[in-house]
Amino acid sequence: MAKTIGIDLGTTNSCVAVIEGGEPVVIANAEGARTTPSVVAFAKNGERMVGQVAKRQAITNPDRTISSIKREMGTAYKVNIDGKSFTPQEISAMILQKLKADAEAYLGDTVTQAVITVPAYFTDAQRQATKDAGKIAGLEVKRIINEPTAAALSYGIDKETDQKVMVYDLGGGTFDVSIIEMGDGVQEVLATAGNNRLGGDDFDKRVIDWLISSFKSESGVDLSSDKMAMQRLKEAAEKAKIELSGVTSTAINLPYITADATGPKHLDLTLTRAKFNELTADLVESTMGPVRQALSDSGLSIGEIDKVLMVGGSSRIPAVQDAVKGLIGKEPFKGINPDECVAIGAALQAGVLGGDVEGLLLLDVTPLSLGVETQGGIMTKIIDRNTTIPIKKSQIFSTAADNQTQVEVNVLQGEREFARDNKQLGLFKLDGIAPAMRGVPQIEVSFDIDANGIVNVSAKDLGTGREQHITITSNTNMSKEDIDRAVKDAEKYAAEDKKRREEIDVKNDAENLVYSVEKLLNENGDKLEQADKDTLNQKLAATKEALSQNNGDMIKSTSEELKTAMYAVSEKIYKAAEASGAVPPQGDNNAAGNNGGNGNVYNADYQDVDDNNNK
Amino acid sequence: MPKKDTTAEDTTSETVNEAEASETEKKDEKTKKKSSKGSKSQKTKYEEEINGLKEELDKQKEIFMRTAAEYDNYRKRTEREKSNIYNDATAAAIKTILPVLDSLERAIEALNGADDEHTKGMTMIMAQMQDSLKKLNVEEYGARGDEFNPEIHNAVAQVEDSELEENQIAVVFQKGYKIGDKIIRHAMVQVVC
Numbered sequence: 167m168a169k170t171i172g173i174d175l176g177t178t179n180s181c182v183a184v185i186e187g188g189e190p191v192v193i194a195n196a197e198g199a200r201t202t203p204s205v206v207a208f209a210k211n212g213e214r215m216v217g218q219v220a221k222r223q224a225i226t227n228p229d230r231t232i233s234s235i236k237r238e239m240g241t242a243y244k245v246n247i248d249g250k251s252f253t254p255q256e257i258s259a260m261i262l263q264k265l266k267a268d269a270e271a272y273l274g275d276t277v278t279q280a281v282i283t284v285p286a287y288f289t290d291a292q293r294q295a296t297k298d299a300g301k302i303a304g305l306e307v308k309r310i311i312n313e314p315t316a317a318a319l320s321y322g323i324d325k326e327t328d329q330k331v332m333v334y335d336l337g338g339g340t341f342d343v344s345i346i347e348m349g350d351g352v353q354e355v356l357a358t359a360g361n362n363r364l365g366g367d368d369f370d371k372r373v374i375d376w377l378i379s380s381f382k383s384e385s386g387v388d389l390s391s392d393k394m395a396m397q398r399l400k401e402a403a404e405k406a407k408i409e410l411s412g413v414t415s416t417a418i419n420l421p422y423i424t425a426d427a428t429g430p431k432h433l434d435l436t437l438t439r440a441k442f443n444e445l446t447a448d449l450v451e452s453t454m455g456p457v458r459q460a461l462s463d464s465g466l467s468i469g470e471i472d473k474v475l476m477v478g479g480s481s482r483i484p485a486v487q488d489a490v491k492g493l494i495g496k497e498p499f500k501g502i503n504p505d506e507c508v509a510i511g512a513a514l515q516a517g518v519l520g521g522d523v524e525g526l527l528l529l530d531v532t533p534l535s536l537g538v539e540t541q542g543g544i545m546t547k548i549i550d551r552n553t554t555i556p557i558k559k560s561q562i563f564s565t566a567a568d569n570q571t572q573v574e575v576n577v578l579q580g581e582r583e584f585a586r587d588n589k590q591l592g593l594f595k596l597d598g599i600a601p602a603m604r605g606v607p608q609i610e611v612s613f614d615i616d617a618n619g620i621v622n623v624s625a626k627d628l629g630t631g632r633e634q635h636i637t638i639t640s641n642t643n644m645s646k647e648d649i650d651r652a653v654k655d656a657e658k659y660a661a662e663d664k665k666r667r668e669e670i671d672v673k674n675d676a677e678n679l680v681y682s683v684e685k686l687l688n689e690n691g692d693k694l695e696q697a698d699k700d701t702l703n704q705k706l707a708a709t710k711e712a713l714s715q716n717n718g719d720m721i722k723s724t725s726e727e728l729k730t731a732m733y734a735v736s737e738k739i740y741k742a743a744e745a746s747g748a749v750p751p752q753g754d755n756n757a758a759g760n761n762g763g764n765g766n767v768y769n770a771d772y773q774d775v776d777d778n779n780n781k
Numbered sequence: 782m783p784k785k786d787t788t789a790e791d792t793t794s795e796t797v798n799e800a801e802a803s804e805t806e807k808k809d810e811k812t813k814k815k816s817s818k819g820s821k822s823q824k825t826k827y828e829e830e831i832n833g834l835k836e837e838l839d840k841q842k843e844i845f846m847r848t849a850a851e852y853d854n855y856r857k858r859t860e861r862e863k864s865n866i867y868n869d870a871t872a873a874a875i876k877t878i879l880p881v882l883d884s885l886e887r888a889i890e891a892l893n894g895a896d897d898e899h900t901k902g903m904t905m906i907m908a909q910m911q912d913s914l915k916k917l918n919v920e921e922y923g924a925r926g927d928e929f930n931p932e933i934h935n936a937v938a939q940v941e942d943s944e945l946e947e948n949q950i951a952v953v954f955q956k957g958y959k960i961g962d963k964i965i966r967h968a969m970v971q972v973v974c
Contacts, residue, residue: 187851219931219932222936224936225936226929226936226939226974272858393937393954421888422890
C-alpha cells in the first residue's frame, strides 16, 4: 500500500519521514544516517553521487560537486557537467531520488507521492521548481508546505486554537525566522526574515580560531598551516560545541597534535560554556535583528506571540535559546528533534493527504498493569501496563492448600509488588474445585480486554470445567495524574517492595519445601534409613520453627539445609528404585518454590470461609 | 401488487365511502402493513442499512489490509535490523575508542623507533590493541598509493605528489576501520591532485 512520504529538502541537509502505525518515523538512509547532506557530485567517469559520499570527495572534485543548490531554485542558474547542462530542479531531483530510494528500502514498497517543504519566503517560481524537482524524481508532490508550518504541525499546533507562532530556524548554513498564524483550520504566514549565510559552521569556526590562538600563546606553534592538525581541530571544535549544549565545560584533549624541534606537542585545553558564549555572542546577537524585523513586519507586539519553536541543529545552543527567551519572554518549544521536526511535520501532512491518519486504527493501551493476588499477598501481573488493547491473556494457577475447594480471584490494578498497595477492581470466587493436594488443580485465569477497555476476568477450573467471571467497566477512568503517580510510587517504593517481596518468596519457598518433605516422608518413610529420617525430621523442625518465628534469615538458612538433606535422600530413593526396577515416587512439582517446577504454576490465594484471613 | 391496489382503493374509497375505507384499513391491519408509503420506506431503510454496512465493511477491510501490510513490512524490516545489530553496536562502540588508538599510534611514532623500554612498552600496548580489534573482526584500511574511493575514504585535502598518480592517496591522516562490510570510520586522507 503506497505511502506518501514527507521530505524536508534543506539547503545543507535533507530529511525524510513517513507515518507508520500512526506515528511519524524518520527514515534512515542507506548509510544509516537520519539526515542526508544535500550534496550532488559527478565523478570523473560521469557516475553520480548524492549525500555523504558526495561530500567526502568534494575537495578533490570541486567543479563537479554541487552543494546548496536550494539557493538557486527558481533561477535560471545552470550546472554544466561534461557538456550537459542541468537546472537546479534537476539537481534537486537527484537528491530527492536518493531520499525516495532510501524510503522505498525502508518501507519495502514503491513510493510515488510526497509532501515537500519549502521556506515560507519562497516565491511561486521557487515553489514550482520544487514541485518540478519532485516530478523529475518520480514523485507526485501532493503538496508543498512551508517549513515553519511543518514545524508547527510536528508540535500539534494545528490541533489547538488559533494562535500566533514564531519559528526560529538556525540550521546548517541558513537562518530563518517566521511568524505564522495557525490552528483551528487557519494557516497564514505573517512575516519572514533571516540571514541565509549564517549557520552552525560559523559557530565552529569561532572555536577553531580560539584553539589556534590559545595553542599559539601556550606553545608558540601556529597550527593553521598544519593540514592534519587543522582536521583534528575542526572535528574537536564541532564536538566541543555540541557537548557544551549539555555540559558547562568540556576538555579538548588532542595529544601529539604536532611536533617541532623540541619534540611532540600536545593540545590540552578546557572550553567552558561561558567562554563559548563569549566567542559566539555576536553571532547570536546577529540573529536577533531578523527576529525584531519579523515582529515589526507582522505588526505584532512581543506579547502577542503565543509560542516560539526552535528548529535546526544550532537552535540547541543554550545561548541561542536564552536569547530567544530573553527577547520573546516565553520558554521556547524544543521537545522535538530540531533536525527532524520539519520532516516530521511534512510526514504528518502526508499522512492526512494519503488517508493514512483517517483510516488508521487508533490504538489504546492499558495504562496500568492488571493482575491477581497470589500466595503471600503478592500481586502477580498478567497484563503489563502500556499493552495495546484489545488483548487476551491467560495464566494457570493452582491451590495453596490441600483439599482447597475454592479460590478467590482478587483482580488488581497497579505497579506495586503487594496486593494491598494496588487498586482492587473486583473480587469473585470460583468454587466446586475437586478436593486434591495443593498445586494439583489447574485454574486458568484469563484477562480479556476489549477495544473499549472493558475488562473481563474469568477463572476456569480445567478439571471440572466450572467457570466464574466478572466484568469491570470503569478502570480506565483514572486521570493522567493518577496514573503517573501510581507509576512513580512503584518506582519510589521499588527497592522496599522488592525486599519485602523477596522475604515473602523465601517464606513461600520454605513453606512449599516443608510440604514436599513431609509428603516425601509420608510416602517413602519405609524406604528410608533411620539416620536419614532423623536428619530430615531435624531439618524440618528447624525450618518450621524459623517459619513460626517469621525470621527471614533463619528461614533461608534452615530451608537451604532442609533442601540439601531432601535432595540427598531423594537421590538415594531414586537409585534404589532404579536398581529394583520400581517406578520412583513423583516428587512434588512445586518443591522448587513459588514459581513451581512447572514454571507458571502459582499458588492462588484463597479465603476459606471459616478461617481467618491469613494475609 | 395487492398493496398498490389497496392504496388506490384506499384513496378513492376515502373520497367515496367511509365504510369502505375502514374495510380496506382492516385488510391492511390484517396483513400487518401500513400504507404502501410506509412499507416502501421500510425496504429503503433496510437497503440503506445494508449499503451503510457494506461501506463500513469495505472501510474496515481496507484498514485491516493496510495494517496487515504495515505489520508485515515492519516484521521483515525488524528481522533485517536484528541481524545487523551486533555489528552496528560494535561499530558504534569502537568508533568512540578510535581516537585513543590514533593517539597511541602517534605516540609510538613520536618515539622514533628508539630502542628503549618505553618504546618497547608502547609497542606491546599497540599489539594488545590490534589483537582485541582482530577478535572483534575490526579491520583497518587505508594506505598511501591506494586509489581514492569516496565510499570508504574521506578526502580532506589535496596535495601534489610527483611519485604518485592523480586520485591516489598521498597521506593517510586517520586510518579507516571497518567491520565486515560496515564502515566504522572512513579513512581521512589527502589525495594527489
